[in-house]
Amino acid sequence: MQNGAGCGSLSRRQLLRMIGVTAGNAAMYQAMSSLGFAEDSPYRGPIDLQGAPRNTSVLILGAGLAGMTAAYELRNAGYRVQVLEFNARPGGRNWSLRGGDTYTELGGLTQHCQFDQDLYINPGPWRIPYHHRGILNYCKRLGVPLEAFVQINYNAYLHSSRAFGGKPQRYREIKADYQGQVAELLAKTTRQQALDASVSREDQEKLLASLRDWGALDKTYAYVPGDASSDRRGYKKAPGGGMSARPIPSEPIGLSDLLDSKLWQGIYSGDTFDLQTPLFQPVGGMGRIGDALGRELGPLIRYHARVTDIHQDARGISVQYEDMLSPGSQLTASSDWCLCTIPLSILAQIPMNVGPAMAAAIAAVPYASAVKVGLQFKRRFWEEDDDIYGGITYTDLPITNIGYPSSGYHSAGKGVLLGAYIYGVDAMEFTAMAPPERVQKAVDYGSQIHPQYREEFDNGVAVAWHRSPFAMGCYGMWNSDTRARHYDDLCQIDQRIALAGEHASYLPGWQEGAITSALDAIERLHRRIVAQAGKA
Amino acid sequence: MRALFGGLTLRRLVIALLVAGIVAAAQADDPSFAVMATLSNVSGEDIYNRICQGCHMAHGEGAIGAGRYPKLADDSTLASWRYAALTVLQGRNNMPAFSAPPQLEWDSPTLHLSDAQVADVVNYVRSHFGNNYKERVTADDVAKLPHPAVGAAP
Known part of the structure; x- marks a missing residue:
């Protein structure tokens, strides 16, 4: 989201904000609805899958939130479940990068995160709105403690490099x-x-x-x-x-002066439905949710599994995969049914014998570009010097925003900021840089807002989502045209295969979209399975 | 994403805002950033290095993870300039269209390249990374290709 004044590229949210300002709320709501933005979560409480036929197996591809939610519920309902996951960890885009972690992006560049203990950034999702009932309910059931995520901080800055002499305003x-x-x-x-x-x-x-x-x-x-x-x-x-x-x-x-500065663009950053307070974050990082689901599923998840072929016929499912620990290996997983949560960015390249409608839908969704940069500083100067406790500073600089940690206030020692959260064309340009250059840019730009950067910067990590080996993009970008032509075909069960993930939702990029799409898919799959068993 | 991450801009508004001068001049002070409002001055080489390289890598070598980015180095499919130009114009799978009409724009804006720029970046790729295709594609050539359109047949 390119919030703040005078941005080079405008996010949908920013546009919506302007529509709201110029055309009134009715126009804004209409625009939001048509963009799939104002939808409430369809989550209606724990799913009830009764009467699973004995000995029926479901193979789940991907151990992100969609895949693991589905695995958890199907297992609980009595299905035989196996999950194949490309990464060595559960969670997918639900992920926290911590001190000691290593991350190798496409192209082979490896970053060693040197944050101090307990410090992290969430390269992917970082906040949960109060009305995302599905993910909140899983946090509750899995015992993942939450804390408040500060979205609006009245003492954080709105900054335009072209207004007020470049001095940030509160x-x-x-x-x-x-x-x-x-x-x-x-x-x-x-x-x-x-x-x-x-x-x-x-x-x-x-x-x-x-x-x-x-x-x-x-x-x-x-x-x-x-x-x-x-x-x-x-x-x-x-x-x-x-x-x-x-x-x-x-x-x-x-x-x-206010109008000239365009800083009014930043006033509404907590007014949109999905950013209204309160918002939450898991204590210790967003990745705690994926960790909890991964623990719950234990050996049901096979890691390091790179899916290379998905085949279905009248009898069942057969998936070929490579064990990344034994390069070149070819293994097969079989099942009666399949829930595939592999991002479309990757799935579009995997041979899979579904009908032309679903295949066309899979190929119709390009992926958004986004970059996040985490910066560790020698002290929490934003608190000590600037009285900023959590919240977000918005700027017209390419870094777009600076996110202050909503936890660990007043801790001695070092602190980590989200030094950049970049979308659109700027994100593409950041993606094309090597990670150290991304970090350096984030420091350079950020120091225009916080001069302390120069003195206090310690180290940083930068995640460009198009370089992610497991996602190859940030989230599926739909527009009204592709929604009309392909969305239903994507969500429809094709013989024995159903798809789920944020890409199969009207909540693009949100974890709630992944979870509600998974629950919707397994409910339909379950009904089909029960109906077929009844006929047999 | 929008929260993580979050479809679709109203291109008309974008254009209006661009015209109104809302586009950052901040980046103009930083030569490492292309100023997308004045992209007409950016060469095919610049477009490759600042945008395409993000996925296709510095030497067009591509990459392999759970999926792959096609390599462009020593790439025989580039023998067809039309294929290359159509890919830039219309996108392919997770690669966005770089010539989307206003109504097809997404929330996370991509570049809108002119036909001349599409020709320029295609020429650049077809004459680098071990590719040595002699013919030069022009803006007129690109203009004759189908551009993405609202409601077009899939």
Whole structure:
């Protein structure tokens, strides 16, 4: 998400925000719905798969959240389950990179993560909205403790390299001032009777009262330095105790400067449905969810398995795979049914005898580019110097944002920031760089916002999703045209094979999409299996 | 992704915003970044190095993991410039189209290359990495190829 002002490339979210601003919420909601964005999670509680025929086997391809959720539920329902996974670990894109970890990307460049103990970044998903009931429920059932993920921090920055001399502004100030200036303007317009044609006199009175509240205006409906505005935007000298207690109000930014800065683009970063507070993260890293499911499934998962061929016929499924520990080996796994959660980026290249409709759907989804950079610093200067505890700074620089850790506040020793979270064309360019160069760029850009970077930088890691050997892209990018033509064909069971993953959802890139697609697929698969057993 | 990660832009808006000058000039100060608003100045070699290389690698060697990125070095399929140009125009599997019409744009914007740039990057790849195809593709050649379109037959 290229949030913040003046970005080179615009994310959908950013566009939606602008649509919201320029065209109103109804237009925004319509746009969101058509983009598959405002969908609520279809999760309706634990799945109930009764009456599994004895001795029926399901082979699951991929031990990401979709594959493992399916394996967990099918096993519990009495199916014989086996999972093949390319990586040496469970989780897939649910993943935390920790000190001591090694990561080799496509092209062969290896990074040794040198973070201190307990420090990590989540190269993939990093936050869970409160309404993603499916993943939250698995966290609960699996005993994965959660903590709050700070999405909006009023003291984090909005930054434009082209406004305010490149000096970052506090979110608090931009939000309060934008709101205050708009309220003042609308109040003025109202009192000039310019709204008489559209708003009754009585409602105008109510509107004026609400604008005074909402915009922190004074008695004359002006947004000016004083207690009201400073109570929103902060003080020049904050109130305290004792002899030096007296507060000094701060000076609001004028409307023209605010508009010019375009920092208003960042105000809504916590207002979209999937980023509304509260959000959560697993204690110790997002990867804890994949770890927990992996532990639960134990030997049912075969790691280092690179699927090379998927075949079905009237009798069952036969999957060829290579054991990556014995290069060149060819092994076969057989089953009655198959749930394939391999990302379409990879599945499109694997021979699989499904019908032309599903095959066309698999080939129709390009993958989004994204890059994350984790930076370790010698101290938590963002807390010590800048009073920033968690939350996100948005910038127009290619790094897009800086994410501050929502845990470990005040810890002594080193700290890790998400130094960049890059989408779109900038992400493509970052992907084309070697990892050390990505890290260096993130440090260079970030130091324009936090000059402490220069002194305090320790080490970093950079994950470019198109270079990921196990995903080859960040998430499946649908558009309204491909959705209309291919989505149902992708989700339809093809004889004995069903697909699942975030790519088979209206929640692209979200873990909830992976989980709800898996549950939906196994429910349909189960019904088909039971129906066929009944006929036999 | 959007959260991790998150479809689809309204290209018209993008264009309006570009015209309105919202595109970052910040990157202009950093020569290692292409300024995509002024991409018309970027050569085929630059496009390869800054974009294509991300997957096809520095010397066109491609890569193999759970899946693979096709190698472009010593690649006999490049004998067909049309195949190469169509791949850039329309995308292939997980590779996005680099000539998507406005309504087909995704949320995570890709580059929209002009026909001249498609020709340029195709010429670059066909004359590097051990490839030595002599004929030069022009913007007019590319213009005659089918471009991705809304509602086109699959």
